[in-house]
Amino acid sequence: MTDSKEQASCLTKKGIPVSAGIAFAPAVVIDAEDYRIPRRHLSRSDIRPELNRLRKALTDSAAEVASLRESVTQKFGRQTAAIFDMHWLYLRDRKLYNEIAETIRDQLVTAEYATSIVLRQKALVLLESADQYMAERVTDIYDIERRILHNLIGEKREDISHLNSDVVVVAHDLTPSQTAHLDNTHVKGLATDAGGRTSHSAIVARALGIPAVVGLNDVTALVSGGDELIIDGTRGVVIIKPDEAATQQYRQYERELISLGQELQSLRDLPAVTSCGTKVQLFGNIEFPQEAQACLDYGAEGIGLYRTEFLHLGSETEPSEQDHYEAYCQALEVMGDRPLIIRTLDLGADKYTQARAAAPERNPFLGCRSIRFCLQPENLPLFRRQLRALLRASAHGDIRILLPLITTLTELHQTRMVLGEVIEELDEQDIDYRHDIPLGIMVETPAAALSARMFGSECSFFSIGTNDLIQYTLAVDRANEHVASLFTAAHPALIGMIKDVIKAGKRYDIPVALCGEMASEPEFCLLLLGLGLRIFSVTPQAIPTIKKVIRASTMTHAQRVARRAMTLHTDRQIMHYLRLETRKVFPDLV
């Protein structure tokens, strides 16, 4: 690529802002297989170097296979090594080279991309073969594809778990296991094609304080690894290869954000009370025990939601009871006597459960996920391990257990039975635990919300999970960019449900928290206060803002806002009204 082309474009893309802040860094582009397959278009002059890269990758791959064949022959004999003869022949096949080279020339695409299209097409031919044996040979094709790609990408292999310099990550979307490897020491920003405000990547980015913009549609096609990027996670803008003017402007903006942040920080030690004296509790949501400290730093009074999926998604091996126990104790050490609400495994609709399913689920969000997954007979050992670890850790602090995706009382009863068995075991072994450990449920399905009164008499607390509650109530997949705009907490149906759940909690005198994204958004703060919510569990970074809004509000105002909002009929009207009212107490609202 020539220098003039390098400097040419300063391209601005709009997306959905999901995690505030500004990042300046070179890009790393990854796809779902952890391989970066650049889809950018080449200019005519790029063809020759691209063909050279392809030839070299094929030669290197063949050499690798030859040496693999050598060592396998020595270890296991000729027969076992025969498969590598096949791979070697593929890699040395002139026709394969010709076809890929032709694709590069005709379509002006990178060698990685061309390799991928040509081999996927070959794979398809084999897969279509009626003969079972022939169809199985497709694995050879996949294998050599990975090998060639690996050689093409070489040291540029985009692996976000071993970074040694600052980058912004660009991806179609991140899988949960990829996000599990994100760390904020080097990952300074995130930009994805897919996703919405509450998609997994967005939640993790916010949890780690990484500026992020999602829903950019085609950002992976526009960015090549190494391109300088500015991510404006506050306003939802990504600037590709910024020019001097854009850089200057953003540096200035970054300074303004920092000073605003400092102001909010000064709120840390002030209580979350309305100006008329009503006390509110502000809790933090975390994914890793390491985040507990950040919660306290932002002024949290406890952890309202500790998601435990990362113990499973972040490692290749099944976590042991001890792994769970240590993670919980690590968080407890930081939290001291403050409440630590731990949600049991909320797996589902992800690589982990899909890999274990007998057949891929047609509709995983309505499938075997969360508590349903844990209560499957074959998964009970896994569930018991977690419950045992929770109980053991509860001897050291205020641990409370939160069950995800409850839809029927039976699930609550079954969980109590399993818990009872684990307790019996601990008693027999003389292991200490908290005898009155509270057991609460996530209210995140319409079923649970609509029958909150029924659940209220049987559990110790409610935590309203608006992300799933919205998804299931409005029938919208938040990660689908075509319908993501329909995903809103401002729908009258949602507000009505929240009101009823809070009322049911009052009736049975059990605490009701709201731990969805909604609680972190200042524009909903007055409404929620007015509906009677007294526990907000939010991403740690949002604590100062929410506290500021609460401290500026009065209950009379909040109740009026709630009453008025419930008379409005569309989410747009409601949103507009809430913003208007919020600006009266919090003029900084963007």
Next chain:
Amino acid sequence: MVDKAEADSDKVVQDVEVPNSLGLHARPAMQLVDLANRFTAEIEISKAGQRVDAKSIMQVMTLAATQGTKLTLTARGDDAAQAVSALAGLIAEGFGEE
């Protein structure tokens, strides 16, 4: 099994049927490609209109020729006749399997 060997100008054509039960799977395909590459002639294998280069493992595999498939070998070049007869022989005797 060898039906006919015809030479028109420098082109040699011969039909042959795949006799072995697993068809032209990995090992036979490799043997075939390996053998084809020992000749300088251009060698094509066709199956019901699909034509592939006998020297390309990738193309031979995508033929997905199973037992009983009728193949036509066509070669052009100096050693075309030898190539066709050697390849037809290899296929006809089932690649030494069974």
